[in-house]
Amino acid sequence: LNCSFLKFLSVGNNRIKDTFPFWLKALPNLQVLILRSNDFYGPISPPHRGPLGFPELRIFEISDNKFNGSLPPNYFLNWKASSLTINEDGGLYMVGTAVSYNTTAYGYLESIDLQYKGLSMEQVNVLTSYATIDFSGNKLEGQIPESIGLLKALIALNLSNNVFTGHIPLSFANLSKLESLDLSSNQLSGTIPNGLGSLSFLAYVNVSHNQLKGEIPQGTQITGQSKSSFEGNAGLCGLPLEESCFGASAPPIQQHKQEEDEEEEKEEVLNWKAVAISYAPGVLFGLAITQLIASYKPLWLAKIIGLN
Structure with missing residues (x-):
């Protein structure tokens, strides 16, 4: 069966029990891969510990499985999402290539379910040129790769309910189009990067139930969040939490x-x-x-x- 032109593959909400299908990277045009809510297990990092190797992948949804292991620093290199950007009128286009909305390169999917802005919702007529990643509900560990900051077209990132450790990557500040970020229920430590406060499109952020400390960055997109998005971090202080960053003394x-x-x-x-x-x-x-x-x-x- 020749599937070399396959762009969209969704096998979510089944009972598939298997390891990650690395062989799918042989599909040169695969843009959307959804494995959500199955019994997949094992690492999602290639055996050679290099980049994932899906050059056209833009929507990567593997939540609620049993994937484990860590991700190498270069995991997100060479993704198509890193070569997309936004033009002045808000439309996505390929860097160095003149492409319009009515070409096949920017087709629409009829519908897709995404964990987006903290909610599970059906997206109708999804423009496949933007990028979303959902690794939530697994057992992934280690540090979040800095290379994730290369994904310029990323609008939603959900890494919640894993065992990620270390600091929140400073490269998150490069995700200028990010609208939804969920890092809750991990074991992340250190401070929240100030760069998150400057992400003007960030409408939803959740870093609750980690081991973060220090002052929450004071930006409009951050202080407008619910305090529940920051709870469960004993060392965090500042708005929107009630804890003052000046301890027992007054400001x-x-x-x-x-x-x-x-x-x-x-x-x-x-x-x-x-x-x-x-x-x-x-x-x-x-x-x-x-x-x-x-x-x-x-x-x-x-x-x-x-x-x-």
């Missing part, structure tokens, strides 16, 4: 105000001390004069006040 503005109040209190204490210092000699002088008058009793004063 700098409040600290500055407290310092000013303390200075004012010190000035008041000093003023009262000055008054007391000035007042004490006057009281003592008055008492001395009174004692002197009482001792001598001048005749004219005695007549005035009736002293004997």
